[in-house]
Amino acid sequence: MWGDDQDAVVLTDRELVERARLGDRGAFDRLVDRFGPRLHGYARRMLSDECTVQEVVQDSFVAAWRGLDHFRHDSSIQTWLFAICSRKIVDAYRKRSPIPIGDDILDLGGPSTLGLPLSATTSDAFVDALEKELSVLPPRQRAAWILREVEQMPFGDIGEVLGVASAAARGHYVRARTALRGSMRSWQ
Numbered sequence: 001m002w003g004d005d006q007d008a009v010v011l012t013d014r015e016l017v018e019r020a021r022l023g024d025r026g027a028f029d030r031l032v033d034r035f036g037p038r039l040h041g042y043a044r045r046m047l048s049d050e051c052t053v054q055e056v057v058q059d060s061f062v063a064a065w066r067g068l069d070h071f072r073h074d075s076s077i078q079t080w081l082f083a084i085c086s087r088k089i090v091d092a093y094r095k096r097s098p099i100p101i102g103d104d105i106l107d108l109g110g111p112s113t114l115g116l117p118l119s120a121t122t123s124d125a126f127v128d129a130l131e132k133e134l135s136v137l138p139p140r141q142r143a144a145w146i147l148r149e150v151e152q153m154p155f156g157d158i159g160e161v162l163g164v165a166s167a168a169a170r171g172h173y174v175r176a177r178t179a180l181r182g183s184m185r186s187w188q
Helices: 013-021 025-046 050-070 077-095 118-135 139-149 155-162 166-183
Strands: none
Touching: 013 025, 013 050, 013 077, 025 050, 025 077, 025 139, 050 077, 077 139, 077 155, 118 139, 118 166, 139 155, 139 166, 155 166
């Protein structure tokens, strides 16, 4: 239906949704292309296992395809997709089984930073430290912080994604920010 023409008309999210509702798989593929990387980034920050991340994102889009008739445009397609993904992440937490720890986990050497500029080493170390601290936050706080700081979503949309009121979303974000500020104090 779409062809590979790079000069194709750019359609709005609403137009793509309406076409996909009518069975246009090309329109849905464009939605996947548009939002897939952001959902993957969100899921990756919420989950540690790449296989689980890919499964969650794929399941999110399958659920979206099946549920297109239920999307009412009360929120943006982005918010709706993130809400589906958020529920799939919760499902993944429920299914999670303990992972046996090997002796290699005790190797504190890590990759060498010799030969790297100080700014790259510091930046990588900061990101690693931030991701470590994010991983210990409660899931809703982590999600609220990621959706606000990384995805730049307003609190109303974050509330919709998490299934809570806007004020509760703001509360989760503030608690996450406060916890991160305390745990990342050495980086300030």
